[in-house]
Amino acid sequence: MDDLKSEGGRADRGERVFYGWLIVGVLFFISIIDGGFTYTFSTFLKPLTQEFGWSRAETATAFSLYLFVAGLVLPVWGWLIDHVGARWVFLLSALIDGVALLLLSTVHSLTGFYALYLFLGVGLAGIGPMPVGKVITQWFVAKRGLAMGIALVGASGGGLVLVPLCGFLIAEFSWRLGYQVLAALSLFGMLPLVWFFVINTPEEKGLKPLGQNSPQNSPTKNHTPVTTEQEPKQDARDWTLRQALSTPTFWLLGVAFCLGLMAAGAVHAHQVAFFQDAGYSLELASTITGISLGMSMAGRFLAGWISEHVRHPHALLAECLCMQAVGIGALLYLESLGFWALALFVPLFGLGYGGMIVLWPLTVGHDFGRQSFGAIAGVLGTLGLSLGGALGPIVAGAFYDNTGSYDWAFVSCVGVFFVGAGAAVMAPEPRAV
Template identity: 35%
Template sequence: MAKKDRIYYGWVVVVAFLFIGIISYGINYSYGVFFKSLLQHFDWSRTLTSGLFSSYMLLQCVFAILGGWTLDRYGARIVFILMGFFTGLSLLLTSHANAPWHLFVSYSLLLAIGIGPIYTVTMATAARWFVVRRGLALGIVGAGAGLGIAAMTPIAAHLVSTYGWQNAYFIMGLVALATITPCALVLRKTPTAVTPLADGESLTDTSHVVSQKQNPDGSDSFSLIQAVKTRNFWLLLSVWFLYAFCLHLVLVHLTPHAIDLGTGPMKAATFLGLIGGISIPGRIFMGRFSDIIGRKQAGIISALFMAGAMLLLAVGSKLWLLYLFSVIFGLSYGGIDPPIVALIGDAFGTRHMGVILGVLVVGWSAGGAAGPALAGYIFDVSGNYVYAFLAAMVAMVIATILIFLVRQSRR
């Protein structure tokens, strides 16, 4: 029997990705905190203010694909070193923007280079290090998004109210430079650089699991071309579009919506922080739960609760309903991600998962661009977000149906 490592190195990778995610996702999802300040400073409509974030999301997909391609060939370390540099540079330049086009270059373009590959690279790499506990590992890595929202949105709100939005971006840029690159330096290229066995287990311990989930070295994995020819690929691409449509609509417009209802800016930001904090147990629990009850079942449950939360947001305007929405949405948003990503690994294998995830992120980026833009347009036309929130509810109902249709076998 092979001797187990005292601490399996895959867990070191998971912790590094967790900290990288806290900073990157915290920056990414704090845009709603800056929304009103940008709206007033540049005298924009909500459609145009949303368009800045939407253009960033569209550009993300390009660099998600490039990040996945680079990961498959050169490993995660070089990708994250570049990401740390461009994220910091983006925010430092954004802090000095004095014209709208400056923001579209410094924020939309450069931040897309810096943060665009985050999801693809962290999830694909973590999936390669695990088979037995893949759902749990992905849940912990994904918790970086929740922690980032929970930590960074109130901090960003405090910085904006105290120092102004430009100085707030400058400080966040320095934080990105000081944290992401050091975390990247601990990463190694492949699991086989440490142990050839998945999850650090002996062959005796895991042989029954490997036989169920295919070979951990990816010998049964799909190439990108093979994956694109399957129904599963297009179903999952559509699910990600709809999920991102709903999620980013909320993350960009929930804070200005709360302010419109009479909530102060600091308290309005706490709703995003609550969503992020509550999503953490949702991610970890549902990631592990998906290993037990199945990826599809876990994804369906989470998608249905997201739809219900959006209905609540559309019909409720009381403060306590915003808190209730934040709790339900946070749990379900946290819960849907790990089983869906684990389902991708189960369906296509992990050898080419970097580039496959990168291409699937096209759907994610398109949805993340469409949701905020549509909500901004609806507000400019109608003066409220009711129909935008209902559209997000319908999107998640459709996503539930598509998850049900995904086949879990590879052939």
């Protein structure tokens, strides 16, 4: 008898804990490192402009290029994930990002800075929510939202820890050391975790996805299927990419994520500089940013948990976008409200942003199943990152360079969030054609 075999993902006596939960833990730590690559950019923004004399729009263009190329290569990574598995994608991406970050610590020109952030973006696409979502979707039918929330909470944890850490390293030593520390985390943290622990599918370990119906519940000549209220509902249909592209659901979700990531990208690229302009030190500005990202940990977890108890996650996505809009609106009154503006911004923006990110893979799995998850999530990510996320930082930087403040940039972000929320609400359940 094979002790590794299980029914519905439950391990036998030979394996007391479902292995998928160990993978969730590994993905949590990978996401911490991944979050550090993205959210720490704003700590480098002002020091780089001061050292090299670049404008904020010029410097923020690197972050836009980073997001643009990440979105552009997502379908490629998605295809690889569907065909060779997420493990090799994680390994290659960690190597790419580690090398790019190490080289960033030696940069002396704007052209080199742009080239290395393009290279970094290629790696980003292979370690973000899409590959994490693919692994979780393969390992979990039951508890999928909870597992997804836990795994992706790590990226916000990376912001909570690594943004203040980079702020400290830059203020006390140099921005070059900050990039070197991030490179070490990729090469000596992420690579070993993936190599030793990540397994693409439960079938490779002789298991089944947690909550998948066991063979004994299949209809036979003498038996009828046995179901209970606790038994999870399986994906009604696995859609191909072509079928998904033919639905209004896909395109409305594309608009929602595109606009949401456009506004969020603008905020993430500039918020540390915004707080520095308001008179806060680099360390304090980085700490406030880190705390808001820490709040997004709760947002990811809550959105994952709530998604298991609602039939239509699109409305939940709309709520997350609206929360971010209100949070950014509060920053427009920072000078007059002071602490109370921060008290509104930190939880509302953090919770809403965290929920939006975890709902990217969750809505794909909910609406289109797991067979072509990588391809569908990849194209959706291209819409979100390459068209939305890449545009936001440049536009916000241009607003600052032309007006001397971020007021109009943040007003625009509020409007963009609300339009995205409208698109999410309008997205119907996909129907077979």
